[in-house]
Amino acid sequence: xxxxxxxxxxxxxxxxxxxIAPVAPGIAAxxxxxxxxxxxxxxxxxxxxxxxxxxxxxxxxxxxxxLLASGTPMWVILATGFxxxxxxxxxxxxxxxxxxxxxxxxxxxxxxxxxDITYVQFTQRYPTPYLDAEGHREQMAYLAGNxxxxxxxxxxxxxxxxxxxxxxxxxxxxGFAGVLALVGVTCSLMSSRMRVISAVTSATxxxxxxxxxxxxxxxxxIACAVCMCVMIEQMSKHQQGEPL
Amino acid sequence: MSEWQDYITILGLACxxxxxxxxxxxxxxxxxxxxxxxxxxxxxxxxxxxxxIGPEILMTQGQLITxxxxxxxxxxxxxxxxxxxxxxxxxxxxxxxxxxMSVYIPLHVALGW
Numbered sequence: 001x002x003x004x005x006x007x008x009x010x011x012x013x014x015x016x017x018x019x020i021a022p023v024a025p026g027i028a029a030x031x032x033x034x035x036x037x038x039x040x041x042x043x044x045x046x047x048x049x050x051x052x053x054x055x056x057x058x059x060x061x062x063x064x065x066x067l068l069a070s071g072t073p074m075w076v077i078l079a080t081g082f083x084x085x086x087x088x089x090x091x092x093x094x095x096x097x098x099x100x101x102x103x104x105x106x107x108x109x110x111x112x113x114x115x116d117i118t119y120v121q122f123t124q125r126y127p128t129p130y131l132d133a134e135g136h137r138e139q140m141a142y143l144a145g146n147x148x149x150x151x152x153x154x155x156x157x158x159x160x161x162x163x164x165x166x167x168x169x170x171x172x173x174x175g176f177a178g179v180l181a182l183v184g185v186t187c188s189l190m191s192s193r194m195r196v197i198s199a200v201t202s203a204t205x206x207x208x209x210x211x212x213x214x215x216x217x218x219x220x221x222i223a224c225a226v227c228m229c230v231m232i233e234q235m236s237k238h239q240q241g242e243p244l
Numbered sequence: 245m246s247e248w249q250d251y252i253t254i255l256g257l258a259c260x261x262x263x264x265x266x267x268x269x270x271x272x273x274x275x276x277x278x279x280x281x282x283x284x285x286x287x288x289x290x291x292x293x294x295x296x297i298g299p300e301i302l303m304t305q306g307q308l309i310t311x312x313x314x315x316x317x318x319x320x321x322x323x324x325x326x327x328x329x330x331x332x333x334x335x336x337x338x339x340x341x342x343x344x345m346s347v348y349i350p351l352h353v354a355l356g357w
Contacts, residue, residue, distance in 0.1 A: 022338035047250050054258035059296070064257055074253045081257045085264035087292050092268040094285045097277060099269045111266035116296070120289040127286070173352050176316060177341050179300045180323045180348075182293050184340030187327040189290040202291035203298030210299050210306055218295045225291035226284045233283070 016145030026181020035161020
C-alpha cells in the first residue's frame with residue numbers, strides 16, 4: 001500500500017516502480033481504450049467513472065460492459081466477473097506465503113491492487129517468500145511500489161478515456177499496445193526451456209478452447225500448462241535416476 | 245436496468261475483484277503448501293500471460309486468423325524480435341510496445357489488416 005510510510009520510504013518501493021515503468025504505456029493505452037469502450041457502450045459517465053475507480057480489472061470490465069448495456073441480471077454479471085477473474089485465485093495461492101506476515105487489512109488491500117502484471121513482476125523478482133521481518137517489509141514495499149504505478153496508470157488513463165471518448169479514434173486499435181506490453185513481459189519470463197513449454201502449451205490450449213463460455217479457457221490453459229510442466233519435470237528426474 | 249442498479253452491480257464487481265485476488269489469504273489460518281503445488285505455481289505466471297495474449301494475437305471473433313493478413317501477428321513478432329535483439333536489457337519492454345505499434349498502426353490503418 002502506497003500510503004504506508006514503511007512501504008513508500010523503503011528503497012524497494014522505487015525498484016517496484018522502476019520495474020513496471022516500461023510496461024506502463026501499454027497498460028495506459030489499454031486503460032484508455034477500456035474507458036472509451038465503456039462510454040461508447042452507452043454507459044453513463046458516473047457509472048463509467050465508478051467502474052474505472054473501483055473494479056480495477058480490465059478483463060472483467062470488458063466482459064461486463066456489453067452485459068450492463070443489455071440489462072443482464074446482476075447475478076449473471078457478477079458470476080461472469082468471477083469466472084473471468086478465476087486466474088487471480090491461482091495467483092492468490094501463490095501470493096499467500098508472501099503475504100501472511102502482514103495483518104489482514106494490509107493483505108486485502110495489497111491483494112486487491114495486484115493485477116496480472118504486478119503478480120508476474122513480483123514473483124519474477126522474488127521467486128521465494130522472505131520470512132524474516134526485514135525481508136517481508138522489502139517484498140511488501142516492492143509490491144506496493146509496483147502496484148501504485150500500475151494503478152495510477154490504469155485509472156488515470158481510464159478516466160481520460162471516459163471523458164475524451166468522442167475524441168479518441170477506436171479504429172486505430174490503440175488498445176493493442178496493452179497486448180504488446182504483455183508480449184514484452186512474456187518474453188522477459190522466457191528464461192528457461194520449461195517456461196517456454198508452459199507458454200506454448202497455455203497459448204495453444206487457450207486458442208483451442210476459446211469457445212468455452214465466461215473466458216474459462218484462461219484458467220483451463222493455466223492448469224494444463226502447469227500440469228504439463230510438472231509432468232515433464234517428473235519424467236526427466238526419473239530418467240536421471242532420481243526417485244519420483 | 246435503472247441507474248442505481250448499475251451502481252450496485254459495479255460495486256459488486258469490485259467486490260468480486262477483491263474476493264478473487266485475495267481468495268487464499270483472506271483467512272488468518274495458514275496451511276502448509278504442498279511442495280508439488282509450490283513448484284507447479286512457478287509455471288503459472290507465464291502460462292497466465294500466454295493464455296491471455298495467444299487468442300488476442302491469433303484469433304478474430306472466435307476463429308484462428310486466415311489468411312495471414314493480420315496486423316496483430318506481425319506487430320507481435322516485431323515486438324518480440326525487438327525484445328530478444330535487445331537481449332531483454334534496458335527498456336526492452338517499452339521497445340517491444342513501440343516496435344510493435346509502429347508495425348501495427350500502418351498495417352491496420354493503411355491496409356486495413
